[in-house]
Amino acid sequence: MRIVIMGASGNLGTALLDRIRRDRTDVDVVAVARRIPAAEPPYDTSQWVAVDVTAENTAGRLAGVFRGADAVVNLVWGFQPARDPERLAAVGVGGLTAVLAAAREAAVPHLVHVSSVGAYRAGPTGPAGKERVDESWPTDGIATSVYSRQKAAAERLLDRAELEQTGRDPVITRLRPGLVLQRAAGSSLLRYGAPALLPSWAPALLPVLPVGRSLNVPVVHADDVAAALLAAVDRRAAGPFNLASDPPITGVDIADRLRAWSVDLPPWAIGRAARLAFAARVSRIDAGWIDLAYAVPLLDTTRARELLGWEPGYGSLDALDETVAGVRAADATGSPVLRRRTVLNQLTDRLADGPITRRRVS
Template identity: 50%
Template structure:
């Protein structure tokens, strides 16, 4: 097997490379990223191609990269800059278009697209939905709007090309975490002046008591992708662990005292602090957390023979432990989070919420 992976050095990509190393070491892996990592550890046995999917010639260059591949796994997506959503759309939706066009031109036999629970519409909060639920997204979340738009693009492609379309599998996981991504996740979520150690030492957890979200460990997402590749699976697959994560579970893992703050108040505070430049997360992420449904994963179990090995609480504990230990991986997206580096780049390259490379 020759597999091309976009976003191969990120959260899911790193977990997928670990899975390949353990279960399919004979496969040839090509990683397409904006900043190739040093060829060490899990990133060692990968053919790296440096490419920004927003570039005008991305489709042409991708065509050469995916030519001869047995499958393409499209993971590349952006979470920052939240103040430049036009770039995020070009990267997420435009990048999906580029990889789809390139794969179609050279007749790649199989495409796996990393979608998200964020593609689903509101209306079933705290209830489980299967893959037939509406994929119109959460309007106030730029991330969700783009995930929905990317899936609609795949729908249009399949309608247009019919039997000649590339077989496509769509992975729709809940929120994805792992210890090795702790520094990367905190880089997106915390202001540059706040140390990671402040998170596991949080004495009070001010959250709406209604919080109820699907969570999954990156290792289990990687396992589902590998099963989909092996079985040439098509269609959509929900991926999440049990139990759903509530405020109580978060408080227990953090060892924090719970205080009820309504989600609409939290969203307003997040919006005001984001607009003031005090923190990098826009209110869309809060709206998403209090809107997305839970996931019925029966199809992944029956069609892929997949079962999560991490409970959601164990996955949450793993990433919180990673935050406490300042865990990281040796790739640019997941590198160690340095307050000094972030502040220096804020002054020399622009704020995290405006520059294209986090």
């Protein structure tokens, strides 16, 4: 079986390559990324192709890469530069547009796109707090979150593609995972979420964590998303699938793992502080992420369990423990996306290229 993985050097791409390397000798991988990782596990057993999805004629080039593939797995998405939403849309939404066109031209039988819980409308609440939603919950996003709006826009592209399907067009699968965690993302989480001068061990000394007690977020380990991706490809299962482990993660859970005292603040106050920090360029996280965290629904994963035979191998608290350990150790891989973060290379990057919000396009 031949699979093309778009965005193979990222968080989920790394987990998927690792899973295939460990378990699937029957899978031949063509890995596509803007920047090709170092030839070390799990990146050393794939054929790599460098493609920038924002470049001209990307669809035509991808069609040549896709020909003969049994499935294309689309993991392409951008998280930075946060101050340039048009650039992010060109990567995520524009990239999906190119992938859809190329898959049609190359007559690929199956396209698997990784969406997100962030595509959903704000979740319902009941007597006990948030209620779980299945895949029929509206995917029109959270208006104040750039990430959420763009994930919703990608869902509309897939809706349109399904309505226009002919016999030659690919079966479309959408996976909607909760927050994806794994140890190897430790350095990248620090790079995007911490000020440049903050050393990797500093979160361990955080005395208090200002977090509302209403925070209740679905999470899933990256390896479990990889397992669902392979199950979807094997079964050529169409439609959307929620992915999350139990129990949902709370603000108290996060504070406990950081050995910090959780201070219960209302979400609007945390959001206002995030806006001020972002405006002052102290933080690279825009306040839309705070709005999203408090609004996303919890996920009913019955469909994935029944149609994909999927069961998460990691409990949510185990995934959180592993990720916090990865942040403390600044864990990294040979991928440019998951590269090691140090204070020195943070400052060097800023001196060479300016802030992260002004990185080179190519």
